[in-house]
Amino acid sequence: MAGGTLIVGASQAGLQLAASLRQFGDNRPITLVGEEIHPPYQRPPLSKEFLSGESDAESLALRAASYYADAGIDLVSGRRVTEVTLASSGRPGSGVARTADGRSFPFDRLALTVGAAPRRLSVPGADLDGISCLRDRDDAADLRGRLESSARVVVVGGGFIGLEVAAAARALGKEVTVVEAAERLISRAVAPVVSEFYRQAHLRRGTRVLLSAAVAGFEGADGRVTAVRLADGAVLPADLVVVGVGVVPRTELAEQLGLACDRGIVVDAHARTSNPHIRAAGDCTVQPHPVTGVGTVRLESVQNAVAQATAAAASLLGRPVGAAPVPWFWSYQGDLKLQIAGLSTGYDEYVVRGEPDSERFSVLYYRQGELLAIDAVNSPAEYMAVRRALMDGASVPPSLAGDPGTPLKSLLAARRRPAVPSP
Numbered sequence: 032m033a034g035g036t037l038i039v040g041a042s043q044a045g046l047q048l049a050a051s052l053r054q055f056g057d058n059r060p061i062t063l064v065g066e067e068i069h070p071p072y073q074r075p076p077l078s079k080e081f082l083s084g085e086s087d088a089e090s091l092a093l094r095a096a097s098y099y100a101d102a103g104i105d106l107v108s109g110r111r112v113t114e115v116t117l118a119s120s121g122r123p124g125s126g127v128a129r130t131a132d133g134r135s136f137p138f139d140r141l142a143l144t145v146g147a148a149p150r151r152l153s154v155p156g157a158d159l160d161g162i163s164c165l166r167d168r169d170d171a172a173d174l175r176g177r178l179e180s181s182a183r184v185v186v187v188g189g190g191f192i193g194l195e196v197a198a199a200a201r202a203l204g205k206e207v208t209v210v211e212a213a214e215r216l217i218s219r220a221v222a223p224v225v226s227e228f229y230r231q232a233h234l235r236r237g238t239r240v241l242l243s244a245a246v247a248g249f250e251g252a253d254g255r256v257t258a259v260r261l262a263d264g265a266v267l268p269a270d271l272v273v274v275g276v277g278v279v280p281r282t283e284l285a286e287q288l289g290l291a292c293d294r295g296i297v298v299d300a301h302a303r304t305s306n307p308h309i310r311a312a313g314d315c316t317v318q319p320h321p322v323t324g325v326g327t328v329r330l331e332s333v334q335n336a337v338a339q340a341t342a343a344a345a346s347l348l349g350r351p352v353g354a355a356p357v358p359w360f361w362s363y364q365g366d367l368k369l370q371i372a373g374l375s376t377g378y379d380e381y382v383v384r385g386e387p388d389s390e391r392f393s394v395l396y397y398r399q400g401e402l403l404a405i406d407a408v409n410s411p412a413e414y415m416a417v418r419r420a421l422m423d424g425a426s427v428p429p430s431l432a433g434d435p436g437t438p439l440k441s442l443l444a445a446r447r448r449p450a451v452p453s454p
């Protein structure tokens with residue numbers, strides 16, 4: 032594969048990187064190698080429409096089957112890259128990758144888009160049958176089947192994925208308990224008022240929510256889980272347990288290559304790793320804060336995977352990288368549609384617009400009076416207004432933002448944000 036780009040990890044970021052190289056006019060060979068047997072697909076529906084049976088596996092595909100041949104992208108599915116070596120002479124950044132089944136892929140340019148793996152619980156009984164996690168399409172298909180034959184479902188972890196699974200299971204009529212170790216739900220991502228809203232909303236729908244509840248172990252019979260045991264001695268009978276306690280970025284290849292890793296593969300705003308010839312993008316990376324540039328963040332979102340992969344493709348070709356886009360995210364838990372724009376990390380004040388009990392409200396986050404982000408529940412117009420405002424560098428003072436009678440759009444006044452410099 033002379034002059035070619037090798038992309039390891041064939042999912043949201045890997046596919047976007049390949050597609051962007053083509054869009055930017057690169058006509059050199061591209062090989063996209065992925066461990067999963069399925070062509071690149073969307074993960075978000077796995078805990079939502081796909082799990083609840085509203086959509087099928089075919090609708091998950093990110094591109095039509097014909098796309099890869101048409102775009103000249105060599106998609107190699109079902110192969111895990113286990114070893115990557117850089118050439119000691121010749122073009123900087125070139126080398127060869129080997130897969131677990133012995134295939135070799137020489138490359139001139141390398142990108143790692145290897146994502147993250149679900150974090151496992153290391154408590155007694157964690158390997159019993161009936162304890163599942165949800166990261167890929169096979170996990171979701173398996174879980175969908177198991178849900179049909181389970182009456183009592185315990186979800187360990189009250190983050191986005193745990194709550195989405197809980198909502199889907201409850202909508203299927205299951206008896207659902209969410210067990211969260213922290214004092215509140217989704218505590219790393221939202222303000223206490225939003226956490227409390229979700230606790231109450233799930234309770235209203237018949238889901239039991241246990242907070243500050245640590246799992247001590249699982250009980251089983253004949254190799255199958257029968258209950259979850261908590262640290263306080265409580266025992267929750269369960270036919271099915273879903274563990275959603277976060278992910279661990281896959282840094283093994285990066286470490287093999289001697290790239291800097293710190294809670295993920297460290298990259299700059301142009302998706303360059305500590306070896307400036309190698310790119311990395313998506314869930315596996317840690318990057319400078321995309322809005323303030325101060326400190327680093329690891330983002331797990333489709334928007335981030337797409338944005339970073341696009342930046343990686345541009346910087347590989349020596350093209351200018353645009354200003355860092357405003358991050359956005361969504362979590363649909365049944366009929367509760369949360370949309371987030373911006374990053375609320377480091378906020379020192381927030382303003383609630385509307386009444387959480389109405390299940391239609393939003394929360395604006397500020398730091399030193401500057402608008403950082405919005406969480407909008409069933410409020411798409413508010414979400415869009417703030418997302419646009421953050422893109423345009425516009426703001427609304429916290430003292431005015433709390434009046435739900437005045438549309439946010441009309442409250443926002445323009446103020447520019449600096450762009451990220453080109454390489």
Ligand SMILES: Cc1cc2nc3c(=O)[nH]c(=O)nc-3n(C[C@H](O)[C@H](O)[C@H](O)COP(=O)(O)OP(=O)(O)OC[C@H]3O[C@@H](n4cnc5c(N)ncnc54)[C@H](O)[C@@H]3O)c2cc1C
Pocket residue numbers: 039040041042043044045064065066067073074075076077078110111112113144145146147165166167192281284312313314315330331332333334336359360361362363
């Ligand atoms: C259930 C679920 C629901 C989600 N919901 C939302 C949502 O509502 N909104 C949102 O914005 N985001 C959501 N996300 C997050 C979003 O899907 C991820 O941020 C996105 O998929 C990241 O893309 P990625 O390409 O970086 O990593 P991944 O999608 O994890 O892909 C990495 C790929 O690399 C492969 N790979 C790893 N190592 C190797 C190797 N050595 N050799 C070959 N292949 C390898 C993996 O098998 C995998 O296919 C959700 C994720 C999950 C799991």
